[in-house]
Amino acid sequence: MHIHDVIIIGGGPCGLAMGIELAKSGLDYLILEKGNLTESIRRYPRRMKFFSTAENIEIGGIPFAISEVKANRNEALQYYRKVAGYYHLNFKLFVDVEKTEKQADGTFLVYGKGGEIFQSKKVVLATGYFDVPRMLNVPGEDLPHVSHYYDEPFKYSYTNVVLVGGSNSSVEAALELYRHDAHVTIVHKEADFRTKVKYWLVPDVKNRVKEGKIHTRFNSITRAIEPGRMQIENLETGESEWINADFVFLLVGYLPDEHLLFRCGITLDPVTKVPSYNTDTFETNVDGLYLCGTVMAGVFTEKIFIENGRDHAAAIADHITGREIRKVKDLIDRI
Missing domain, CATH: 3.50.50.60 (FAD/NAD(P)-binding domain)
Structure with missing residues (x-):
């Protein structure tokens, strides 16, 4: 079985941003998405307009050029599809991940509900929260x-x-x-x-x-x-x-899939459902397993959006590649 450097679970805006950061780092990654790209946005109301301005939901440094200040659902679907194509992101669609399992050698097995099995050194969960209604x-x-x-x-x-x-x-x-x-x-x-x-x-x-x-x-x-x-x-x-x-x-809101997080070995607060993770690196209590975007919000889904969730990707990539450590060493050397 081919062992990827990183498997990203979720092909929404934050998952795509994660893929872009890993691609820029030259890592072998794979994005697994249970539907098509940005499936959650596809399921939004057809005439929905985003609260955030277009520049705040851009990813990969690609301008989101529209005539209005705020994008609608269709414009967002087109934009993220074009960005994925521009970066030639590596993804496999319609794979519904059931769980991840860390092996004795430190790698992860990622199991799809259709029987597919993938392997990687690191895993990033970027599954959002739109699939689980309250x-x-x-x-x-x-x-x-x-x-x-x-x-x-x-x-x-x-x-x-x-x-x-x-x-x-x-x-x-x-x-x-x-x-x-x-x-x-x-x-x-x-x-x-x-x-x-x-x-x-x-x-x-x-x-x-x-x-x-x-x-x-x-x-x-x-x-x-x-x-x-x-x-x-x-x-x-x-x-x-x-x-x-x-x-x-x-229409009373949605929650991250706590059952998927649990099956991946992640510890959750029993009341808030907020998973255990490092606030600087976004690595969970499972070494090598990271959270990106709104999946980490628990019941506080109003606190994390595309505009701040997309920034998690760079921090995670820094930690995976060791850039974070090198930055600290360079700072010490300058001092």
């Missing part, structure tokens, strides 16, 4: 008209749509659905929309609520979902009600 654990959550992912509005025109959550994804979906003739209700456990909602969306959604065009149930949680309706409870009064719901989107 579950409400309520009856009916698994019904076919319920989803944790919103795509586009056209299927839902002239139907009753309930959105659970008060962050960006819920607000953006509500506005788009309303403008495509859906009857929209937002259910949120807090007293108002989250403060991190994109600033340009806030006056729009609040005006639509004021006009009665988007309905809200604040201070409310979901208790049960049935075909055509769902039960919610007001946290202040304790009263419950059933509301019409032809379709339900549970």
Whole structure:
């Protein structure tokens, strides 16, 4: 079996940034991605626009040239595909990694769910968090008209749509659905929309609520979902009600795959789910196994984005190649 210097698990922006850094270092690497390149972005709502400006989600020093300040989903997909092609990145697509296993000789075996096995000296996990939705654990959550992912509005025109959550994804979906003739209700456990909602969306959604065009149930949680309706409870009064719901989107966030991290031997905080890693090198408690990007965030996914996650790649490459040690030695010598 061929032994790579490094295997990168995950072909999103941070995984691609990692591949670019390793390619620049002349290392033999392989990117394994469970879908196609930047699969998570492909699954974003089709009209989504990034919160970060285009230059903040660039990778590899390649300018992200667009006419607007902020990129949309399609522009990002095109950009990352072109960057991957420019650097001739080495990747294998549609390989769903099940676990990694460190061998007695210090190398790693990487197991795909389809039976594939790969071997490398080092491993970098850059799997993000979009694959694992936060579950409400309520009856009916698994019904076919319920989803944790919103795509586009056209299927839902002239139907009753309930959105659970008060962050960006819920607000953006509500506005788009309303403008495509859906009857929209937002259910949120807090007293108002989250403060991190994109600033340009806030006056729009609040005006639509004021006009009665988007309905809200604040201070409310979901208790049960049935075909055509769902039960919610007001946290202040304790009263419950059933509301019409032809379709339900549970847009309450996502989490890194803690089960994959555990199967790789990484220690997790039992409460925050934050994995054990060195904050300078991003190496985990398993020597030679690194984390890159939002996979290291645990439940605090709002703290790591493409714009700061992409920077992990250079630090990891420095540690793997020994550049980090050489930099310290050079500094000492200058002193």
